[in-house]
Amino acid sequence: MRILHQIRPILAALRSHKTAVMLLVLEIALTMAVLGNLVFIVYDTINRSHVSTGIAESQIGWLQNIGVVGQDNPVTGAENLAVLRAVPGVADAAYVSPPLVYAQRNPLFIDPSRKQPVAQVYEFQGSQGLVDTFGLHVIQGREPTLDELPVAATVTSDAVFPVLVTQALAAHLFPDGHALGKLIYDGGGNPMRIVGIVDHLRGEITGRVDDDYAVVTQLLLGAQNVGGGFTIRVHEATQLPQVLQAAAIALQKANPGHVQNAALTMAEARESYFRNALAAGRMLVAIMLILLVVTALGVSGLASFWVQQRRRQIGMRRALGATRRDILHYFQMENLLIVSGGVLLGTLFAYALNLFLMHRFELAHLPAHYLVVGALALWALGQLAVLGPALRAANVPPVVATRSV
Amino acid sequence: MFAYYLDLAWRSLKRTPILAGLMVLAIALGIGASITMLTVLRNLSGNPLPGRSEVLFHPQVDPRPADLPGAKEEPPDDLTYLDAVNLYQLGIAPRRAVMSSNWLPVRKDAPDSPLAMFSDRATTADFFAMFGVPFVYGSAWSAQDDANHAQVVVLSRAMNQKLFGGENSVGKTLVIATKTFRVAGVVDDWNPQPHFYDLNGGAYGKGEQMYLPFFTWLDLPQDYGYGPMQCWGNDPNAGTHDPKAKQCTWAQFWVQLDTPAQVADYRAALNQYSAQQHQLGRYQRAPDVRLRGLLDWLDAKHVIPVTVRMQTWIAFGVLLICLVNTVGLMVAKFLRKSGEIGVRRALGASRRAVFTQCLVEAGVIGVAGGLLGLPLAWLGLWMVRQQPVSFAASAHFEPSMLGAALALAVLSALAAGVWPALRASSVAPALQVKSL
Numbered sequence: 006m007r008i009l010h011q012i013r014p015i016l017a018a019l020r021s022h023k024t025a026v027m028l029l030v031l032e033i034a035l036t037m038a039v040l041g042n043l044v045f046i047v048y049d050t051i052n053r054s055h056v057s058t059g060i061a062e063s064q065i066g067w068l069q070n071i072g073v074v075g076q077d078n079p080v081t082g083a084e085n086l087a088v089l090r091a092v093p094g095v096a097d098a099a100y101v102s103p104p105l106v107y108a109q110r111n112p113l114f115i116d117p118s119r120k121q122p123v124a125q126v127y128e129f130q131g132s133q134g135l136v137d138t139f140g141l142h143v144i145q146g147r148e149p150t151l152d153e154l155p156v157a158a159t160v161t162s163d164a165v166f167p168v169l170v171t172q173a174l175a176a177h178l179f180p181d182g183h184a185l186g187k188l189i190y191d192g193g194g195n196p197m198r199i200v201g202i203v204d205h206l207r208g209e210i211t212g213r214v215d216d217d218y219a220v221v222t223q224l225l226l227g228a229q230n231v232g233g234g235f236t237i238r239v240h241e242a243t244q245l246p247q248v249l250q251a252a253a254i255a256l257q258k259a260n261p262g263h264v265q266n267a268a269l270t271m272a273e274a275r276e277s278y279f280r281n282a283l284a285a286g287r288m289l290v291a292i293m294l295i296l297l298v299v300t301a302l303g304v305s306g307l308a309s310f311w312v313q314q315r316r317r318q319i320g321m322r323r324a325l326g327a328t329r330r331d332i333l334h335y336f337q338m339e340n341l342l343i344v345s346g347g348v349l350l351g352t353l354f355a356y357a358l359n360l361f362l363m364h365r366f367e368l369a370h371l372p373a374h375y376l377v378v379g380a381l382a383l384w385a386l387g388q389l390a391v392l393g394p395a396l397r398a399a400n401v402p403p404v405v406a407t408r409s410v
Numbered sequence: 411m412f413a414y415y416l417d418l419a420w421r422s423l424k425r426t427p428i429l430a431g432l433m434v435l436a437i438a439l440g441i442g443a444s445i446t447m448l449t450v451l452r453n454l455s456g457n458p459l460p461g462r463s464e465v466l467f468h469p470q471v472d473p474r475p476a477d478l479p480g481a482k483e484e485p486p487d488d489l490t491y492l493d494a495v496n497l498y499q500l501g502i503a504p505r506r507a508v509m510s511s512n513w514l515p516v517r518k519d520a521p522d523s524p525l526a527m528f529s530d531r532a533t534t535a536d537f538f539a540m541f542g543v544p545f546v547y548g549s550a551w552s553a554q555d556d557a558n559h560a561q562v563v564v565l566s567r568a569m570n571q572k573l574f575g576g577e578n579s580v581g582k583t584l585v586i587a588t589k590t591f592r593v594a595g596v597v598d599d600w601n602p603q604p605h606f607y608d609l610n611g612g613a614y615g616k617g618e619q620m621y622l623p624f625f626t627w628l629d630l631p632q633d634y635g636y637g638p639m640q641c642w643g644n645d646p647n648a649g650t651h652d653p654k655a656k657q658c659t660w661a662q663f664w665v666q667l668d669t670p671a672q673v674a675d676y677r678a679a680l681n682q683y684s685a686q687q688h689q690l691g692r693y694q695r696a697p698d699v700r701l702r703g704l705l706d707w708l709d710a711k712h713v714i715p716v717t718v719r720m721q722t723w724i725a726f727g728v729l730l731i732c733l734v735n736t737v738g739l740m741v742a743k744f745l746r747k748s749g750e751i752g753v754r755r756a757l758g759a760s761r762r763a764v765f766t767q768c769l770v771e772a773g774v775i776g777v778a779g780g781l782l783g784l785p786l787a788w789l790g791l792w793m794v795r796q797q798p799v800s801f802a803a804s805a806h807f808e809p810s811m812l813g814a815a816l817a818l819a820v821l822s823a824l825a826a827g828v829w830p831a832l833r834a835s836s837v838a839p840a841l842q843v844k845s846l
Contacts, residue, residue: 024833028738035731039724071527072633073515073588264515264525284797285717289724291793295439296728303735306432310742358727366720 011331015339025307026343033347033383036300038354041379042362043289043296045371050286053212054279058104059171059205061140062271063242064096066249067103069266070256072232080259082157082226085235086132088259094239094248099138100226101131102234103271105278108208113220114190115178124177126218127208128191131236132157132226136169138238139206141221144172146185146201153200154225160195166222168197173217175202189220197222210278212369232263245270300383301390304344308336308394312401319398320405329399336395337388344387348380355379412770419771426743430775433739437779437819437826440732442786445815447718447725449787450794452811453804454614454714458602462542463704465666467673469497470700471684473659473693474642481642485698486659487609487711488638492692494661498534502679503665503672505540508624509533510637510661511608516620518573519583519590528569531608531618532627538564538597540666541607546570548580548595555594556623562594564621570596586622587630597621603804604713606704608662610638613713614801628653636660656692677701715801729822736775736826744768744834755839765835772827773820780819787815 019026070085080088082100089098104127112122129135136148149167165188175184189197197220206219235256239248249268257265312319319332359371423430457463471493472485489497489508498508511531517523537543538550547570551562563586570579579593601617636653639660653660667673677699684697702710744751751764787807794805 024741032734039727264527266527280798284799299436299439299732302432306739
């Protein structure tokens with residue numbers, strides 16, 4: 006209550022420093038606006054970098070084994086899968102490229118005439134064993150059996166492929182909830198019948214809703230010779246790098262005419278996928294630190310100036326019976342009031358800046374709790390910055406009142 | 411008078427070292443952040459081929475079907491096979507090069523040598539002279555080689571190092587996608603940024619490792635893609651294995667045009683070509699051509715990464731906050747001198763003189779802030795270079811930014827000083843002198 010009684014004289018005193026107070030409020034408001042949005046961008050990036058693709062990432066690695074056209078290679082695709090599965094530690098293998106590595110979006114249609122695409126989806130097309138290798142969770146319907154899979158060597162263009170789709174895509178295409186058994190069409194390939202629904206499979210992690218729109222097609226790979234991306238899943242996540250190396254060597258040995266190119270774990274793929282965004286985030290953190298330092302310097306500079314200017318008044322208050330604590334609280338309260346003003350104005354600025362960034366850089370809408378965090382940070386920063394000058398003020402001896410400045 | 415004001419400013423700042431230091435630091439931090447981002451922005455949007463960019467042009471034609479839902483108005487960036495060949499044979503530009511890229515399995519021409527994938531650019535003879543590519547050994551292949559589908563290759567210095575240990579490999583052979591190629595030349599490290607002639611793989615990053623004659627390259631096995639092939643119609647995979655598919659664009663095309671008359675003639679020829687194709691029924695759309703100069707082309711393609719543009723805005727936001735901060739501190743500082751100013755006014759100094767004196771003081775703060783801001787900008791650029799981003803290597807401090815930093819600092823400090831100086835110069839002399 007004592008503190009509340011102080012507010013009226015503080016406001017009265019501030020009125021005679023309108024300019025400086027306004028500038029300080031403005032500075033805090035601008036800092037809050039920029040800080041709120043930056044924290045949001047950085048936090049969003051970090052959050053995104055932890056979103057799962059829906060596959061058993063810690064156990065999954067990818068090998069690229071490229072065929073040389075015109076060069077004989079005796080090994081068949083099915084044999085290559087067998088070679089990979091025989092490597093100790095490998096739980097499963099399939100001819101397919103995992104998410105984040107070669108993700109490409111294609112238009113999807115629900116009418117055979119293919120006039121109006123209804124979604125852009127990630128298509129994962131691979132060999133038998135794809136679903137198990139990725140470790141996908143079928144939550145509705147079922148995975149097509151080996152007998153049902155179209156045989157890659159003899160497939161005709163009118164054969165209907167049994168496919169799995171993600172839950173998000175099923176809900177988007179068929180909001181009534183009856184996706185199973187329905188036919189869908191991609192740009193030019195075979196018609197596809199939905200036989201099962203998996204919980205999640207994100208081709209990329211951009212933050213969009215349709216990240217999780219995916220179609221999974223398996224073809225039965227037999228005697229043809231294929232090169233390209235093979236995905237393996239290992240039993241023990243800790244063994245992944247060693248097993249992946251062993252698998253690459255085994256594949257190279259079985260395919261002397263192929264070029265053994267990349268071998269990378271999903272952890273590495275994820276690291277490289279988010280490298281740019283995280284680097285940009287680090288630069289934004291540096292900018293945030295600069296902002297905080299500058300604002301703290303400004304607050305503490307002006308507070309020092311005011312303390313200096315009011316030495317005589319402080320001395321008088323002390324002489325009239327105010328304790329050191331009273332003086333300390335006075336300056337702390339004053340700072341709290343100014344920062345609060347800045348926070349109020351800053352909320353407006355933050356939303357304005359967010360609108361601008363949304364418009365220009367497709368940023369998402371700023372959630373309110375970032376502003377609360379920003380306000381708390383600025384209040385703390387203000388109190389910290391004013392502590393030094395306020396302590397100096399509290400140390401002004403009462404005798405100053407009797408001197409002329 | 412100016413020297414006197416400088417002296418006064420110096421004394422005044424010395425009297426309040428903390429306040430002065432804070433102002434200088436605020437300006438320096440703002441300048442450091444904004445100059446860092448400005449340098450990155452400038453280097454990224456720089457001219458990839460100074461001296462040559464004025465004569466290089468990028469022709470575009472529009473072979474798309476009339477009815478293409480959701481299509482952009484702009485004609486495609488790249489050409490279809492047929493247009494590429496036709497425009498290549500158009501022959502009215504002093505120089506022209508048709509090109510594309512993919513990657514190919516390469517090994518030394520020795521039994522059991524290991525295969526590896528190398529990135530390549532398939533192009534025609536003029537490429538090297540037109541873009542000014544420097545040669546270490548040998549030279550480019552000839553137009554005759556292009557016509558004869560000769561199996562020759564030009565290596566990059568790095569690839570020559572990898573395969574031949576860096577020696578003069580001209581005349582040696584290697585096996586590219588099962589065919590034997592003879593080395594015609596080795597080019598020095600050459601990788602213009604932005605990678606203007608083909609922006610499909612990103613505008614910044616590594617250059618290609620070898621160069622092959624375009625038409626020879628087309629004879630190679632068709633299993634390694636055709637650069638950025640884009641097809642219209644509903645089939646996203648159409649033509650991936652058929653470069654001659656009529657609905658797919660994938661070839662880049664550049665011409666050198668030395669005079670405005672040549673540019674006008676070429677534009678007319680493009681229009682005429684389009685009209686002719688339209689008449690033949692191959693083009694469904696009315697002639698719609700582009701012939702942009704290199705720098706206009708980069709502008710039109712918005713090559714600057716979005717994050718860099720956003721960070722530049724944010725850096726200027728930081729500068730603005732630093733300025734508001736400095737304004738506040740200056741108001742405090744100048745008002746503190748009210749007594750002194752009152753005396754000067756009472757002794758006959760005009761408001762204008764007091765205003766100038768305050769501005770000079772602000773300018774001194776600006777210069778000091780700029781000088782301190784330079785090492786901060788240098789530090790900032792060093793930090794950018796440590797980041798694993800594709801454009802990191804181009805974040806270098808440029809001497810021209812030195813002047814820009816100082817000018818920006820002084821301008822900001824003056825801008826920040828105007829209002830405080832105005833307030834200081836309106837001090838009523840009588841009131842101040844009385845209270846002394």
